[in-house]
Amino acid sequence: MKKKKVNAAGFTWAGAISFFILIAVVMQFAILVYDYIIERTDNVTFIAILILVEIIIIATLCTIFDWVRRKLTVEKPTNKILMATEKIAEGDFSSKLEITHEYSKYNQYDLIMENINKMAMELQKNEVLKTDFISNVSHEIKTPLAVIQNYSMLIQDDNLDSETRKSYAKTLISASKRITDLITNILKLNKLENQQLQEKYEAFNLTEALSDCVVEFETIIEKKNLVLNCDFDDVFIFSSKSLLEIVWNNLISNAIKFTPENGKIDIFLKRLENNVEIKVSDTGCGMSSETGMRIFEKFYQGDTSHSTQGNGLGLALVKKVIDILGGEISVQSEINKGSTFTILLKDVVYEN
Numbered sequence: 001m002k003k004k005k006v007n008a009a010g011f012t013w014a015g016a017i018s019f020f021i022l023i024a025v026v027m028q029f030a031i032l033v034y035d036y037i038i039e040r041t042d043n044v045t046f047i048a049i050l051i052l053v054e055i056i057i058i059a060t061l062c063t064i065f066d067w068v069r070r071k072l073t074v075e076k077p078t079n080k081i082l083m084a085t086e087k088i089a090e091g092d093f094s095s096k097l098e099i100t101h102e103y104s105k106y107n108q109y110d111l112i113m114e115n116i117n118k119m120a121m122e123l124q125k126n127e128v129l130k131t132d133f134i135s136n137v138s139h140e141i142k143t144p145l146a147v148i149q150n151y152s153m154l155i156q157d158d159n160l161d162s163e164t165r166k167s168y169a170k171t172l173i174s175a176s177k178r179i180t181d182l183i184t185n186i187l188k189l190n191k192l193e194n195q196q197l198q199e200k201y202e203a204f205n206l207t208e209a210l211s212d213c214v215v216e217f218e219t220i221i222e223k224k225n226l227v228l229n230c231d232f233d234d235v236f237i238f239s240s241k242s243l244l245e246i247v248w249n250n251l252i253s254n255a256i257k258f259t260p261e262n263g264k265i266d267i268f269l270k271r272l273e274n275n276v277e278i279k280v281s282d283t284g285c286g287m288s289s290e291t292g293m294r295i296f297e298k299f300y301q302g303d304t305s306h307s308t309q310g311n312g313l314g315l316a317l318v319k320k321v322i323d324i325l326g327g328e329i330s331v332q333s334e335i336n337k338g339s340t341f342t343i344l345l346k347d348v349v350y351e352n
């Protein structure tokens with residue numbers, strides 16, 4: 001970080017010049033008084049007392065001047081900083097220190113105040129994120145928990161036929177799976193954010209890895225009668241296979257989820273010299289540009305009709321992974337026409 005050049009705290013040119021003039025005037029006056037007296041008397045004791053009085057006056061004047069200077073330039077800003085840090089220590093992050101100097105005239109105190117303001121802002125932002133996170137998680141857990149409670153009671157009815165009992169059991173499994181998925185995603189995201197996920201970089205066949213992921217979704221693609229078109233260049237890359245799996249799984253599952261029956265999904269893998277580009281396109285419900293701007297936020301779900309499926313963490317995870325791997329992700333979408341997610345992985349191509 002580039003350091004800003006600032007004036008020393010407690011020092012001003014006006015103060016220094018005033019102090020210089022004060023000392024010069026007092027000394028001059030003292031010399032004149034001394035000359036005047038010495039011409040008129042030889043009394044050594046009187047001269048000694050006079051010098052002593054002069055020294056006391058000069059010392060007193062200097063002390064008063066220094067006291068005023070300290071009050072204005074040191075104590076005032078120190079007290080301001082003290083009060084603000086006390087408030088922050090008590091958990092009140094809303095206080096903002098007012099900096100009176102303009103930016104080019106900042107001294108060290110102004111810089112400390114600016115840093116305290118930034119610190120308080122960051123703490124306040126974190127506080128908001130924390131409370132939002134807790135309320136989001138509670139909200140996401142509450143719905144499936146209510147389902148579990150209701151259906152656990154219903155399933156106890158002895159008169160239920162086996163078909164209904166089976167369907168209740170299915171609902172219970174899916175609600176508990178929702179909670180498990182939520183916790184798994186939160187833990188993954190947390191690890192990624194704290195850089196605790198040990199990503200293992202290796203050379204691997206991306207074409208194969210992507211194909212393996214697609215195969216996992218075969219049953220559900222068939223169930224929804226979707227047309228799947230894959231066009232993959234053969235490419236080896238040096239990257240993290242396990243982290244990229246998070247990306248492919250989320251993009252493909254979203255494409256399936258947001259595309260109605262009989263729709264179409266295209267997946268392309270293209271080698272561009274040292275980079276690779278992956279596109280996942282669908283002919284699904286699409287999204288507005290406002291939604292498109294927020295889809296990478298944690299817990300954001302633009303499509304409320306699908307909000308019972310998932311928690312809005314998938315793309316937040318995808319974005320985090322792409323950021324860690326130094327790639328780029330973008331989305332193009334049109335409501336009721338479909339969406340295309342494009343990923344660019346830079347300098348990853350591995351020639352063996």
Ligand SMILES: Nc1ncnc2c1ncn2[C@@H]1O[C@H](COP(=O)(O)OP(=O)(O)OP(=O)(O)O)[C@@H](O)[C@H]1O
Nearest residue numbers: 254258286295301302303310311312313314315339
């Ligand atoms: N292919 C897509 N077509 C249309 N909208 C999409 C598509 N992919 C994502 N979105 C929008 O982005 C939002 C966020 O997606 P994300 O994957 O983060 O959450 P989710 O799929 O709703 O839940 P989760 O991923 O936790 O299961 C979705 O709720 C949806 O509104």
Ligand SMILES: [Mg+2]
Nearest residue numbers: 254310314315
């Ligand atoms: Mg998703």
